[in-house]
Structure formats: structure tokens, C-alpha cells
Amino acid sequence: MTGVILSALASHWRRSPLQLLTLLLGLALATALWSGVQAINAEARASYASAAGTLGEGQFAQIMASDGSPLPQQTYTALRRAGWLVSPVIEGRFGPVQIVGLEPLTAPGGLGPVSVDGGGDLAAFLSGSGQIFARADTLARLPDTGVPGVVAPDVAPDTAITDIGLAQRLLDRPGQIDRMVVLPDQPVTRRPLAEVAPGLRLAAPQDGGDVAQLTDSFHLNLTAFGLLSFAVGLFIVHGAIGLAFEQRRAMVRTLRALGAPLQRLILVMAVELAVLALVAGTIGVALGYVIAAALLPDVAATLRGLYGAEVSGQMTLRPTWWLSGLAIALVGTAVAASGALWSLARMPLLGGAHPRAFSMSHRHRGKSLLALALLLAAAAMAVWGKGLMAGFVMLGALLIGGALTLPPLLTLLLASAEKRAKAPVTQWFWADTRQQVPGLSLALMALMLAMAANVGVSTMVSSFRLTFVGFLDQRLASELYVRVEDPAQAAAIIAAAADHADAVLPLLSADLEIAGRQAEILGVRDHATYRDNWQFLRASPDVWDRLAEGDGVLVNEQMYRRAGLDLGADVALGQGVSLPVLGIYGDYGNPAGQVIVTEDLFRSLFPDVIPQQFGLRVDPDQVTTLRDRLRDEAGVPVSAMIDQAAVKAASLAIFERTFTVTTALNVLTLAIAGFAILMSLLTLAGMRLPQLAPVWALGLTRRRLAALDLLRTLLLAALTGAVALLLGLALAWALLAVVNVEAFGWRLPMYLFPLDYLRLGLLALLAAAVAALWPAWRLSRTPPAQLLGVFRNER
């Protein structure tokens, strides 16, 4: 019996291949966008994990020089003799590759090349006789080292691991190390660190600059986009399934009348949907892989450029990823179909003989109330919600509430227009358009979510860009930045720059615990560079004058939000020094708290710390001359000098690549929404004949009816676009002012981009017009006999 029922149900798809295509493509595209974004995230996170594994970042405590300068290898030996279980690490660039030198016998297990693809001789590595481990693509770029390269897929991208001796030779730094990894279990009898080697600093785990933390913002936004895209797809699937069930109501009733039990029928329909979901999910995962592979190089470039995080540009097919893609397709289908199945289960055997107008299943009043409740819940979350989860709940409530508001709002607007219409055709046009709203509502909601996602994400990314560019102007105000290796070089730089630079600004920094949190303290010289360029979120009057006099400190937004250090609050800096907050500045992308004091105060608090960097103010035309002079007279390598203009240009170029990613996702989402409209129009076309035939019979030509249908779709798309703009701006605000603050502790200012919105609106109208063109053309070619058939009741 099950097979017979299944064959009858399947016959519907054979007779309605377009509907089957809608369902499969809608679900496949939704899964593709979701799994594509997830694949990018998974790939990037795997690269971070690999980097952390290779470099030991975040997992272990580290010992390094207080001023960050290299350490002599003897310090390592001294610590080992004093009972410390530590392992030395040296790092540096060797051509295009980051070389990491380890001491294989003392390094913690997770640090080394855990697995090799074959051909690797771990014994040779352990004995220090010379091997170099890296991914295959990294090995291909590595300049000749004189030792064999071994493929090790676990190593971070663009990184090679080797024995510390070989690394010192390749980096031309004999007898030097950069830091020491501290093993978790240390003997209690070891001598204190300050006693064995003064001037060293013990950094706790997670204090080593975990790149994943910095990039979380990027991934959070990508995930939010993936969710939005999936929501758009879900609306399409919901529409397609709803329509399929609606059109099969009569068949279901007949099957039941012929003796098919209801439970079996529901079960068979659920299985049928599950099979379709698996097929569509498989296609979607494959498409997602293609999308991810196409976008990953740009994402990798963005992450590398913005955050210095190395991400492999190559995709790996991970089982967890494609399994989760299939699971989300199944869950999405189940969510979309649950209402339809429930409605079928409750359908009386003798009721609903004919397919109701698709519209009838959508009761406006209940949905309007639900929409209102969701929007109120979103507002309540915005005001009283705490934590990231509350932020996401608010986003969800805002989106679903906004989408559900659309049909009643459109109906209201069209009814109002209908009342004002005088001419009969105009009156019919408004009335007929209103009648189409329920049937098109799911597609229009999909379009609205797609447009809102576009507006929201574009506003967020563009605001991020504007803010970041302003932030770069503030932070990179000096024309040239020079990294310093030792006090002698610092003196040489000051001497060489004295006659040619307008100002030499030392940048002093140290780590400090403030208000119970690890923070960075900066010492800056009182100079117009800071006064002219720095923007405050909030500040006291005469902030720079008071700072210069040592009357207070500046804190970054993260410090202000997390430690509650508002203007006027006292900040304890150690050694009995406590000063009030004079200003709060934006510090985007930095997860840690930061405090700024005057150079004099810094030097009194940290007399041993030397500047690690100098900012040099000079006429932009003289930058090259000054660089040459510093190279020749102070022996500063070119790689230690950063040209501000070049950094800004590079940053902007990176942003353009970020835009490539978001633009591609935007276009894909919009295309899916356009596809939803096309499918809705095509499937509704058959149901439209009884509505159009009387008007045709009364004297409107088929061509005019088709033109009016096209106009109707454009009008609905335009109205949807207007509502979507409002929702998109609300979404952008929620992402910038709520989710970002809850997740990362800093708030991005929101800017508006009217031209971008106009362009998006035109693009949406184009998508709607393209979608409506074919159904309109088909209508204009409908044979009169088919229209007459409506009156003969023989359709």
C-alpha cells in the first residue's frame, strides 16, 4: 500500500516538474549559501587552530623579554638549570615563509609537526639533523634551505617548522631565541623567574595574541549573513512546499476516500520530503563547496590583511561540514513542511474538496498579531537584553517579525489605493493586486529578507570601512614608522632623523593589570599629531592639555565597557599612581583593554622599557629620502620601516576584497529571491485564469493584461523594497550597536549610504521584472480557447 500511495504522490511531481524544480532549487540554494559560508568559516578556523598548534599561541604560558626584544640562548639554558620546564622558539620570515624553529626534545607534544604525509623522518627531526616541515604549497614557495622538505598538512599555512639550530642559521640569528614556551606542569622547587633572569615577562595562556579572537567579528558577521541567506531560502522552500501541499489537497482527500489511512499518508509524505531534502541538500552542499572555493581566496586575503591571520586559500572537504549541510537541509524542510503536514493531518475527509486559493491558508490577523509581538520582543531585547544570545534573539525576532508584517501592510496600502481609484480598470488593478498578495507573500517576504540582508550587511561593512579608514588616519598619522631592535639603534634613529624629520615620536608600550584585567599601557609624547587626528567617543574639555599635564589617562572603548571606566573614574596604574579617565577612544579590532598616559609618566612607571617603534613626521615627499638615510646611517633594515601611505593603500585594497565577498553573497541572495518570485508567479499563473478570464471577456486584451501583470509585480517589489530598507537599517543597527558590542566590546558608528540603497532597489526591481517577464509573456499568448474554458468549467 505504501508503494501505491508513494507512486500517486510522486505522480504529482512528474506532472508538475516546475514545482519540483522550485522546491529542489530553493532548498539547494538555501543550503548552498549556508554551507558555503560555513565552509569558509570552518576553513579559516581550522587554519587558526593549525596556527595555534604550530606556534603554541594561546595554549601555553610564554616567557619573553619585557620589551619584546630577542633573548640570548643562554637565558634558556639558565632557566632549565633553575628547574624551569621551558622550550625555546625562534621565528622570522625566510623569503615568503614564516620559519618557526623549535627544540624538538623539549617542545610540548602539540607544537610539532604531528602528522606527516609520508617520507618524513621524525627521528631525524628529533636528532636535529635537519628537516623542514610545511604544507605542500608552502614547501613549493620556500627558498632553498639545503635540507629536505617534508609535507605536513597540520602545519599552519605559509609556515614552516624546523629544528631551532637550522632556523637560527636560516634567519641569520645565531644564539638567539624569541620566546620560551612554558610546559603546563612545573616543579615546585624551581627558582623564581626574576631571580634567574631579570627583565623577563611570564605571559599567561591566551595572552599571546590569539588571532581567532580578532577574527571572530568577521566570522560572526559571515555567520549572520549565512543565517539570513538560509532564512531567505527557507521562505522559498516554505512557499514551494505549501503550494505543493495545497495543490495536492484534493488528491489527499481522494486517497483517503479510497482507503489510504491518514497516518500512513502523512508518513509517506514526510518520507517523500526527506528524500527530496536529501537530494536538494546534496546539490546544495556541492554548490556551497563551489561558492566557498570561489570566495575563499578573497576571504583569506581579507583575514591576512586585516588581522594578520594566515588562512589557507584551498578548500578541504570536511565530513562535519557536509554532514551539517545535509542536516540543515533536512531541518529546514522539516520546519517549512511542519505547518503543511499539520494542516493536512487536521483536514476533514469531507472538507476542502478543491484546492483552496493558496492565499486562504494564510490568515492575516493571526500573523499580524504574531508580527507585532515579535517586533515588540525585538524592541524589548534591544532595551533590556543582556549578552550575545539576547542580541541574536533580537535579530531573529526583528527579521521574522518584519517579514510577517509585510503582507498585512501591503494589503492595507493596496486597499487604500483601491478606495481612491476612479477608473474601472484602475480599481480592478488595485483590487486584483491585493488579491495576489497572499499568493505571492512568501516570495515577497523572501525578497524583503534578501534586500534587508543586503542593506544591513552593506551598511555594516561600509560603516566598518569608513570607521576603519578614519581609525587608520588616526592611528597612522605619522608618515613613517620604524621598528627598533635595541637601545643603540633607537639612539641612531633619533640622531639620523633629527635634521630631516619634523618630529620623532617614540611609541612606548607595556603590559599591565588594570581593574583586574590584562591591558596594554601606552606612553605618548604631547604632540599635534595626536591632538589633530585622534577622535574621541567621549572626552572631558581640554582633554589633551590635561593629559599633557599628567592630570589623567585615556582609555579605549573596550576598557570603558568591560571595566566600567567612564569619564572621571580613577584608574590605578601601580606604584600608588591613580588618575581619572579624561577621554574614551574607539579601538576597533583590538580585543584587549588599553590605557594611554604621557611619555613622562610612562617612563617613570616603566624605566626599563625602551620604545619599540618610532613614528616620524615628515613631508610626504621626503619619506623616501628619510628611509634611505635611516637605512644608510642608522642601519635600519627596509623591512623594519613602514610607509603610512602604503599601509593605508594596502588596507583599502583589503577592504575591496572584503567587498567582493559580501557583494557576491548579496547578489546570490537577491538572485534566490528573484527566483522565488519567478516560481511563485509561474505556479500561480494557472490559478489566475479564472480571475483574468472575466476581465478579458469584458474587453481587456491579453497584451494589456500581461502588461498590467508585469506592472503589478514591479509595484509589489517596489513596495517590498521600501519596507525592506527600513528593516535593513534596523538590522544594521542591531548588528553594529548590539551584537558587536555584546560580542567584542566595541560599537561601530552607523553611516547611511543612500546611493547604495538606490542601486540595490533598482537591482531588486530588475530581478522582479526579469522574474515577471516570462509569466507575463505566457499570459499574453494564452489561447482564447483556454480562457473560454473557464466559463465552460472544463479547465
Add this chain to the structure above:
Amino acid sequence: MLLSLRDVIKTYPASSAAVLRGVSLDLGRGEMLALTGESGSGKSTLLHLIGGLDTADEGVVAVDGIDLTPLDDAGRAAIRRGKVGVIFQQFNLIPSLTVAANIAFQARLASRHDKERDEGLIDRLGLREHLHKYPEQLSGGQQQRVAIARTLAPQPDLVLADEPTGNLDEATADTVLTVLQDLVAQTGAGLILVTHSQRLAARLPRRLHLQGGRLA
């Protein structure tokens, strides 16, 4: 006794008065009965109760000795598959299946499919040239003949025909009824024909009139 109704009462929630007010009726195997009555007299309701499509509020509806009233959905579905065949006024063919598939459908559902029997019905009802067509490509009379073939293919014990000729012209209606009577007679099943038409009712050996929810 093939069918036995005792004091059947049925009221719909929307209406204050009962549609059926104590209907009792017996029908033997091979017996043919015409049920007439005005619109709203309860003819279709009575047919739905006998066919297990609906349940009585009170009384007994027994088909081949099985009381349908206490049966659940699955039990009533089994009765519809195995014992009772219903021919609807609106045909209720499955639009996505061909004529041939529609004819075989109920017999397959009841696991009683016999290709030779299908062939006989197809020839007898003149459907041979339409086997690969879909219902929407047939006229009303042709669709009703497909519905009759579908109902008779599993050889039910009792055939219920709800205004089977209501959508057909007089000549076609006569032809369809003749064929139906012949085929039911061949299988030895019972037949209850609900109709408005006194002319058609007169062609059946036994006639009952339903008025105000009671048999007259």
C-alpha cells in the same frame, strides 16, 4: 445482510437540526437501491456514513456485519479499501495519474489488482483509446466512466454512487447508468444510487425517498 442501518442519527455542528433522524435500512448482496430526496435531505450524508467517510452520532452502521461507528480512521480506511467502493459526483480522479493508472489505483491500494479484470472494464466502458490520457483531457462522461472502472476494479461488496450522472447530459447519463448496473450485477455487489432524478431512480428495482432526515 450486506448492509444494516439501525436508528442512525447525524447532526452537523453548524446546523441546529439533525440531518438524519433515526434512519434504518437493510440491503442484501446483489440488491440495487435508488435513494432520492430533495437537496439537503441527507442523501449524501447517509452515503458518507455507509462508506465510512463520516461517523454517525448515534445508531449502528454495519457493513458485512462490521459496525463502522466505533472504528478509528485506520479501521474505516480498511473498510473503504476492501468492502465499499464510492463513485463521486465530482469523479475525484487523481489528476496526475493517467486513465490506466487511475483505473488500477484502488485495486492496487487494496492489494486486489487483476490486470485481466481491468482490461474487461476498460473495454466494457469504452476507455481503450484514452488509457494514456490524463483526466483533464477527458470529457465529463469519460471521467465518470473512469471513476466507475476504478471503483469496480477491486470488486467491492457494496458500491455507493453519489449522483454519478449529475454532471452529465441525459443520453450520457442513461448510458453510464446502464453500464454501471450491468457491471455491478456481474460482480454480485450491492448498489446504492443517490440521485435527484426520478427517471433514473425508476430504473432500479428498489427505491427509497429521504425526507426531513427520515426514510419514506
